[in-house]
Amino acid sequence: MSDRILLAHGSGGRLAHELIEKVLLKPLSNPLLDRLDDSAVVPFSGRLAFTTDSYVVNPIFFPGGDIGKLAVCGTVNDLSMMGATPLYLSLAFIIEEGLPLDELERVLVSVQAAAREAQVQIVTGDTKVVNKGSADRLFVNTAGVGVVPEGIDISGSSAKPGDKVILSGTIGDHGIAVLSQREGIGFSTRLESDCAPLNGLVAEMLAASKRIHAMRDPTRGGLATTLNEIASQSKVGIRIEEEKVPVREEVRGACEMLGIDPLYVANEGKLVALVHSEDANAILETMRHHRYGKNAAIIGEVRPDHPGRVVMKTTLGASRIVDMLVGDPLPRIC
Amino acid sequence: MRLADDFRNSDLAKGLIDGIHRNSTKKARLMEFCGGHTVAIMKHGIRQLLPSTIEMLSGPGCPVCVTDNSDLDKAIALARLPGVILTTFGDMLKVPGSRSSLQEARAEGADVRIVYSTLDALQIARQNPSRKVVFLGVGFETTAPTVAASVLQAEKEGIGNYYVLSMHKVCPPAIKAILDSGEVKLSGLICPGHVSAVVGSAAWDFIARDYGIPCVVSGFEPLDILQTVHMLVSQLEKGESRVEIAYRRGVTAEGNRRALETMYQVFELCPARWRGVGTVGGSGLRLRKAYRRFDAEAAFEFDPGPTVEPKGCICGEVLRAVKTPRDCGLFRTVCTPANPVGPCMVSSEGSCAAYYLYEATDER
Numbered sequence A: 001m002s003d004r005i006l007l008a009h010g011s012g013g014r015l016a017h018e019l020i021e022k023v024l025l026k027p028l029s030n031p032l033l034d035r036l037d038d039s040a041v042v043p044f045s046g047r048l049a050f051t052t053d054s055y056v057v058n059p060i061f062f063p064g065g066d067i068g069k070l071a072v073c074g075t076v077n078d079l080s081m082m083g084a085t086p087l088y089l090s091l092a093f094i095i096e097e098g099l100p101l102d103e104l105e106r107v108l109v110s111v112q113a114a115a116r117e118a119q120v121q122i123v124t125g126d127t128k129v130v131n132k133g134s135a136d137r138l139f140v141n142t143a144g145v146g147v148v149p150e151g152i153d154i155s156g157s158s159a160k161p162g163d164k165v166i167l168s169g170t171i172g173d174h175g176i177a178v179l180s181q182r183e184g185i186g187f188s189t190r191l192e193s194d195c196a197p198l199n200g201l202v203a204e205m206l207a208a209s210k211r212i213h214a215m216r217d218p219t220r221g222g223l224a225t226t227l228n229e230i231a232s233q234s235k236v237g238i239r240i241e242e243e244k245v246p247v248r249e250e251v252r253g254a255c256e257m258l259g260i261d262p263l264y265v266a267n268e269g270k271l272v273a274l275v276h277s278e279d280a281n282a283i284l285e286t287m288r289h290h291r292y293g294k295n296a297a298i299i300g301e302v303r304p305d306h307p308g309r310v311v312m313k314t315t316l317g318a319s320r321i322v323d324m325l326v327g328d329p330l331p332r333i334c
Numbered sequence B: 001m002r003l004a005d006d007f008r009n010s011d012l013a014k015g016l017i018d019g020i021h022r023n024s025t026k027k028a029r030l031m032e033f034c035g036g037h038t039v040a041i042m043k044h045g046i047r048q049l050l051p052s053t054i055e056m057l058s059g060p061g062c063p064v065c066v067t068d069n070s071d072l073d074k075a076i077a078l079a080r081l082p083g084v085i086l087t088t089f090g091d092m093l094k095v096p097g098s099r100s101s102l103q104e105a106r107a108e109g110a111d112v113r114i115v116y117s118t119l120d121a122l123q124i125a126r127q128n129p130s131r132k133v134v135f136l137g138v139g140f141e142t143t144a145p146t147v148a149a150s151v152l153q154a155e156k157e158g159i160g161n162y163y164v165l166s167m168h169k170v171c172p173p174a175i176k177a178i179l180d181s182g183e184v185k186l187s188g189l190i191c192p193g194h195v196s197a198v199v200g201s202a203a204w205d206f207i208a209r210d211y212g213i214p215c216v217v218s219g220f221e222p223l224d225i226l227q228t229v230h231m232l233v234s235q236l237e238k239g240e241s242r243v244e245i246a247y248r249r250g251v252t253a254e255g256n257r258r259a260l261e262t263m264y265q266v267f268e269l270c271p272a273r274w275r276g277v278g279t280v281g282g283s284g285l286r287l288r289k290a291y292r293r294f295d296a297e298a299a300f301e302f303d304p305g306p307t308v309e310p311k312g313c314i315c316g317e318v319l320r321a322v323k324t325p326r327d328c329g330l331f332r333t334v335c336t337p338a339n340p341v342g343p344c345m346v347s348s349e350g351s352c353a354a355y356y357l358y359e360a361t362d363e364r
Helices: A014-028 A067-080 A101-118 A173-179 A199-208 A222-234 A249-258 A277-288 B010-023 B035-043 B069-079 B102-107 B118-127 B144-157 B171-181 B193-199 B201-211 B222-238 B257-266 B289-294 B315-319 B351-358
Strands: A047-055 A085-096 A121-130 A138-148 A164-167 A212-216 A237-241 A272-275 A297-303 A310-313 A319-322 B028-034 B054-061 B084-088 B111-114 B132-137 B162-166 B188-191 B215-217 B243-245 B267-274 B278-287
Touching (some): A014 A101, A014 A121, A047 A067, A067 A101, A067 A138, A067 A199, A085 A199, A101 A121, A199 A277, A212 A222, A222 A237, A222 A272, A222 A310, B010 B222, B035 B054, B054 B171, B054 B315, B069 B132, B069 B162, B084 B118, B102 B111, B118 B162, B144 B257, B162 B278, B188 B222, B201 B243
Parallel strands (some): A237 A310, B084 B111, B084 B132, B188 B215
Antiparallel strands (some): A047 A138, A237 A297, B267 B278
């Protein structure tokens, strides 16, 4: 086999079959996928959660993960944020002609590892190859389904005044880890992406209390944008305290250097939950015992005033608006 | 001290705030010249913590904001020339000129590339010998030395396709122009931190001496700024006017001699247009004769067209601290960061953007 992906690998012909059998199926093999029928047919009962996301991260390998791990965790997390137990994923690649085969193999290894950790199965997939320049190395799409247990009703519209805002850990790790690798910015850091599947953490939180009203993973746009979305959908105000929001020293330093605010930097393994105040401490305790919630903290509360708006008490004790992200954060010039 | 955390220590901050409240008896109008300070002040809510005796004004120290529309039009016209690659810091991309922006020019096919340093622009010139690579030189004394260094490097390597469109400005003459206009009565000046790291705190001596205005050079962390206000209040209460440094980890009296030498080796002072302030003699930097072949204005023929100012936008008055963003009829309604009318709403260091993003209007 060629050591690079060729256009013919996406043709549906012999090379395509060779790619599927030798490269794709090997690490991902499971009885449902191995059938290679046009659709996966799976037994199912209950309320279905269904989501999809495309992954175009640049670079495709970054400290703490790669596009494969991200594609699994991102979709698993979107299901988990609804309280669903993720079950099955689809996996589709759009590959730029010329991608080294070993890079695709490395991505598959991490897809497999992430799927195993999240206890989900990849049951269907697709591969397309496009001309050089028509894609940037590798794009991945995953869709996922899960089942929402009885009695759970989580939604961005369900936050209520009095709810406590719990954040599962430090913010900005993913965005800064990826930025540090970007051509033109490149700075050296020991920081790793926080990319992780959160379904295990969510299951334990739900075991502690069903009164989780709203939950999101603050990915693109960061914590600030996620909280604004919830404030606006639930028509409530949210007040957080700067001092309580955990930010790693490295992330803060890099943000200062680049002129961006960690509140707007992407995370891939964090969640923010708005929960009934009576259960907040129990949920927090549970989270802190989980590997992905060790630095969890109550960072604020939901308020009846200033609906649709997020306000932050600054370290100095003043307050300021926290708005949605506008455009891309660009490094400063002076 | 660790930069990010220790300089935000809330106990130390409280001590300084208490001190300011105890000491301040006279009415004081303090201007922070630098846009970076404006952002820090708004972001940390510092104005809310100061006594009512102290009024804070934001000055013109945002290089993107003070770039005149006529200069922006030049950059946009240059970018549209065939064979040209225009390289720029990201902040300039969205700033609207008279008719268009670099972002729009790029969408229409112009080759505009964001760089993070002049060395990236040089690299693009090396990699594209058949194209002409122009670096958009916007910035104060903090940026100009690095642009000068890129010109020297281009000369050393014999890179013949690298040009600079110099719109650089130096700060002291602009402050002088504002003070001389008499429009704004200041009682104290928060001097820019990064600019002072290059020019040295002595560059502000004339303000303390000739205008009797206390000056303190500040860093950008909350504690730096509170310390600066504390020092300004102390001088004011004692009736003194001196230049002091509250940013000793970055600034000395004499500044960075090497950077200044490099800057003046390549550039010389010239008049420059400041948005809102007008033309200020000796406040711009143009390439010296020996380096004229790197000057994009001399090397290209282009027509920037007539200059048009956006209707209703008061960025000019905001930059002179005569008005605040809240006085603008477009603020928050027509003009937002997503849909900016004037540069002060575009730049991450612009006053309008800082007010828009951080001011908790309904919490006061």
